[in-house]
Amino acid sequence: MIRLPSRCATRVRASRRWPATPSTATCARVLVRLAEHEINDLWVEAGAGFNGAMLKAGLIDELVVYVAPRLLGDSARGMFSVPPLTELAAGWGLTFDDVRHVGPDLRITARVSRVAGAQGPVAGH
Numbered sequence: 001m002i003r004l005p006s007r008c009a010t011r012v013r014a015s016r017r018w019p020a021t022p023s024t025a026t027c028a029r030v031l032v033r034l035a036e037h038e039i040n041d042l043w044v045e046a047g048a049g050f051n052g053a054m055l056k057a058g059l060i061d062e063l064v065v066y067v068a069p070r071l072l073g074d075s076a077r078g079m080f081s082v083p084p085l086t087e088l089a090a091g092w093g094l095t096f097d098d099v100r101h102v103g104p105d106l107r108i109t110a111r112v113s114r115v116a117g118a119q120g121p122v123a124g125h
Contacts, residue, residue: 031059052081055092060112063094067106 034042043064044054054060065079085091098109 028057028059048078048081051079055080055112056082062097063108063110063112065108065110066102067108069104 031042034040044050046054051060093113094110095113096108096110098107100107
């Protein structure tokens with residue numbers, strides 16, 4: 001189950017739970033519910049399954065990604081669980097807004113500028 005952050009408890013019933021299985025309807029419903037309570041920015045740290053569901057639904061408008069100076073190889077877990085691409089143009093486009101060093105890592109802030117295969121609205125458009 002996914003629980004809303006405790007800092008939202010006074011504005012949203014924090015005891016409300018949504019199924020942990022990511023789906024377009026569930027993701028959109030959570031965001032609509034948060035927007036009803038004037039919570040318009042949401043920082044999500046999740047695994048590839050939930051990240052992929054949010055991306056496919058067009059519910060991500062900005063990414064903040066930290067990249068460590070390590071090569072992990074093809075057995076490393078991806079950031080988004082999405083169907084394999086058949087062509088490069090079918091991927092999600094990004095517009096880099098900021099790239100900076102944070103210690104040895106890179107912090108990349110990017111907007112999703114085009115959503116390929118999205119099933120829902122593109123956030124922020």
